[in-house]
């Protein structure tokens with residue numbers, strides 16, 4: 001396949017050689033494909049080393065969310081990434097026909113559970129388990145989810161409902177210390 005690509009190239013020899021080298025590097029397991037892998041179950045072979053390597057490469061590329069089958073792995077960026085948590089991005093995940101096809105994000109989890117709760121046919125109560133060692137970002141993640149629900153549940157047209165949702169968001173966020181007092185595992189009951 002690589003040789004065929006090279007054969008059809010109409011660019012300069014140097015250019016096509018560089019592109020072939022890139023393709024070969026990717027093919028032989030360079031770093032480029034690893035950070036594009038959005039699901040840890042797709043690393044080959046699935047070993048502790050390849051999984052950690054994938055997460056490391058993604059972290060270095062400023063990609064902090066990775067799927068692991070139906071679980072989401074969130075890495076603490078240890079720096080503010082405001083563009084990752086804008087209301088616009090929340091809406092994007094909210095209106096997507098299939099949020100799981102978008103980039104891995106905590107908003108995918110939020111939206112899937114929201115849809116399960118709102119499902120008219122068979123609403124199902126939802127729990128999200130946020131676990132990790134101290135400082136991993138459990139509180140941050142839980143707050144993100146609460147903000148997400150506050151934003152997507154608010155009607156965009158009504159100023160009054162926006163005000164109410166802000167009040168609810170603040171109440172939920174204020175309940176965090178109580179929730180945390182029960183342990184490091186923070187369950188988010190919905191519905």
Ligand SMILES: Nc1ncnc2c1ncn2[C@@H]1O[C@H](COP(=O)(O)OP(=O)(O)OP(=O)(O)O)[C@@H](O)[C@H]1O
Nearest residue numbers: 076077079080081133134135136137138139140184
């Ligand atoms: N996605 C993120 N973006 C920016 N900062 C983050 C993110 N995740 C975590 N942090 C920051 O990392 C620090 C630790 O996160 P957090 O308090 O959520 O950890 P924790 O798992 O709840 O810890 P503990 O179990 O000790 O309470 C916080 O200062 C938080 O702001």
